[in-house]
Amino acid sequence: MEPDRRAQPAFLEASGVTMRFGDHVAVRDVTLGLARGEVVSIIGPSGAGKSTFLRCVNLLEIPTQGTLRVGETSLSVGSGVKPKERDIQALRRQLGMVFQNFNLFPHLTVLRNVSLAQERVLGRSPAEAEARSMALLERVGLADKAGAYPGRCSGGQQQRVAIARALALDPAVMLFDEPTSALDPEVGAEVLAVMKELAAEGMTMIVVTHEMAFARDVSDRIVVMVDGAVVEAGEPHQVMSNPSHPRTRTFLSAVLDR
Template sequence: MALMSDQNSAPQIKEREEIVRVSNVGKSFGAHRVLEGVNLSVCSGEVLAIIGPSGSGKSTLLRCLNQLEPQTQGSVTLAGITIDAAKPATKKQLNDLRRAAGMVFQSFNLFPHLSVLQNISLPQQRVLGRSKVEADERSKALLERVGLATKADYYPVRCSGGQQQRIAIARALALDPKIMLFDEPTSALDPELGLEVLGVMKELAHGGMTMIVVTHEMHFAETVSNRVMIMADGKVLEEGPSASVMRDPQTERAKKFLQAVKNR
């Protein structure tokens, strides 16, 4: 697998086009408030890592970005498409927004009855209208990129968890998204297989892909992302340059969380 070396520096951002803006976003499930007054901005080529204790709202925020969970307050703008809680989104807005945001979940969600190649090609044919030949060509190139060129004709059950997650990444990339959203992509994997996935993510970051990563991988957060955002209780505790936030947190709650994860 042709990956970048493990550099202790985040990718350099050349252009500052804003890809994501979250303004005063809140989310409630009945009386339970999950997000409250969240604001953030992400520019092209930037990697934002979101960390924090379980139940802090990290995954919910990510799902609000692609409208799998519509926010109950505030607005989300992604790739120029704005969804405001005060106004129902149109079907076209939702389709355009989700096309612009590739999503990788904790679970792989691959179709077990389709080959690896078909899992990546079929969405391209359905969503982008590519021919089978065009889709397969793109799929094979992406499998090469994630180090799985020899697995094209396999079925997912014959692939390890790490390989299945890399296939899921290739599938998301195949739709040519403007941003990739990762929701704890290594949490279901043992450490060795997790490193395979993190290697692909590092390669994407250094290749200029805009990324928001909800993660418990603290080394990745500090050395690969440009910025780190710490959340707790549905709110943003701190946000700033990765090394500064990770090494010198300013709030007591952030200090407590980072101390806990470092002492595991």
């Protein structure tokens, strides 16, 4: 029997994360911890603050208040405390992120898109970076596209390149922000298959998703956000089949009955 990952100490921890834009509170006092190897899916209606929370975890948005920790690296903000750039980079270095839009460099080949950050961030030689890139492109089924430009690849292929690029920096945790929302269902299935493989291999993952089957079948836990706050969290079967919060029931009724 596999060990219960939730019983293990948190490897990634977000505590009391709040994000305000003027008078609007986009993320409201969210606390979430993940053990190593755990997969957590965040679901909820549009405008619930899911993507903003993920951007706060990766410090693409500096939270108004809260504490973030990955492994032994932690950072707190609020009460006039402004994080130092070196502290931001130390935490972000352990996180890989895949966005809704692929954000590939159109003027670079697929291979260079995956290799460039390795050379700039990790200091790998071009030969080392290329070898690592080819191994990852093989892993996501795109070794034959190494010399192609993103514009010659389908949306699903571009998103798989984006996953390979994020993995190339050897992150401890992968963050996925609606990675299939811009894709047709058939194409999105290619991306979900790669994500399922990563989960099976023990990658720690937070996935903001509208893919209810993925959330149910792959996640260790599901977190439901509404109006910037977590209203419910639990095992996938419990949340999907017997939700306790009325807003969860309303949301699931809307998405599952379509």
